[in-house]
Amino acid sequence: MQSQQKSTNYWSLLLIGVFKENAIFRLAISLCPAIAVTTGLKTGTLMGIAVVFVTVMVNITVSAIRAFIHPKIRIPVFMLIISGWVTVADLSMAAFARDAYKQMGLYIQLIVAFASILTRAEVFASKRSVVPSFFDGIGSGVGFMFALICISFFRELLGKGALWGIDIIHAKPLLIMLLPTGGFIATGILMGFFNWIDIRFYGGKGAGGAGGH
Amino acid sequence: MKLFEIFIASALINNFVFTRFLGLCIFFGVTKKVETAVGMSITFTSVMMVSAALSWLVFNYVMVPLDLTFLKIVIFIGIIASFVQASDTIMRKVSPGLYYKLGVYLALISTNCIILAVPLINAGDKYNFIEAITLGLGSGLGFALALIIMASIREKLELANVPRPFQGLPIAFVTTGLIALAFLGFSGIITQ
DSSP states (O other), X not given: OHXXXXXXXXXXXXXXXXXXXXXXXXXXXXXXHHHHSTTSHHHHHHXXXXXXXXXXXXXXXXXXXXXXXXXGGHHHHHHXXXXXXXXXXHHHHHHHOHHHHHHHHHHHHGGGGOHHHXXXXXXXXXXXXXXXXXXXXXXXXXXXXXXXXXXXXXXXXXXXXXXXXXXXXXXXXXXXXXXXXXHHHHHHHHHHHHHHHHHHHHOOOOOOOOOXX | OHHHHHHHIIIIITOTTTTSOOSHHHHHHHTTSHHHHHHHHHHHHHHHHXXXXXXXXXXXXXXXXXXXXXXXXXXXXXXXXXHHHHHHHHHHHHOHHHHXXXXXXXHHHTTOHHHHHHHHHHHHHTOOHHHHHHHHHHHHHHHHHHHHHHHHHHHHHTTSOOOXXXXXXXXXXXXXXXXXXXXXXXXXXXXX
């Protein structure tokens, strides 16, 4: 009975991160890489994996050492932990995915400045034990990755007529989708679509977006 | 001539918002009013120049000799956070009037990708000291330009009749896309 209860809790933690509090479509934070690296499904997915890795590891670390962090210096400590794990992701990406890294190196390093990761550490991991923090990290990381995959799916399909580098539509592609313009417009339309779902089926008010950073 | 090229390139061609997609959260967060946007751009431009200078000094005189360049993310974040904290304290003491105008934004700065990006680009492209500061100034002014254009448009957008799911951020994204298209026109100015 108890384990049943727990597993549903973990499941809802995951779902909250992916849909209800999706960093990009719902909260509109950590937007920069959403547009920068989504010209292809491959780079979008790789970026997503890096973010999931960093979020999960940061959540685990913060939650594991939360008893030793003095509340007054917690933000600098969190930043230190985050930048440490980002360095790990950055260096391993440089070692194992050379080509993609050339294209997105700067943006991997800028994961440090993601409000979504710091928020999860502050709001969740610093107060809960390791296992729920792990699931919370996976939830918010996968939510981010889901958004990146959505955006890059449409951009690569329309912009190159391909998916994961494989030619699918044998027609002249819409180059504009690969340009910065296409990134902004695709994100805007997808965001509007998710707002529409929220308003139409859940009676929400639409995100509107507080727009933190 | 190289300085001029770096300046124009960072302000217009590689505009941080429209071409490099940095600082988007701030960009969408504060551009609801022109007044806020102006305050924000002054603060950001000055912080970007100073952090470019500080981080260049630390990078070239401390990190390169000691072979610590792989720690650049951690160290740059530390430099920026402590500099912002220091200027916050100094401004509150020295000029309270300015502090109440700009201090609100200062707190937002320390964990922001647009500020962190300047030292990282400087380190990656191996600029010299003057070039590094020029890059900071150019990108700061480019960011200011973007903020002010967007804020002016969004003040008008408030009155427009936008479908409900698109109100607020989604329409702002689409608008930004169109401005980015216009900025694409600058890409022919300097051929490198």
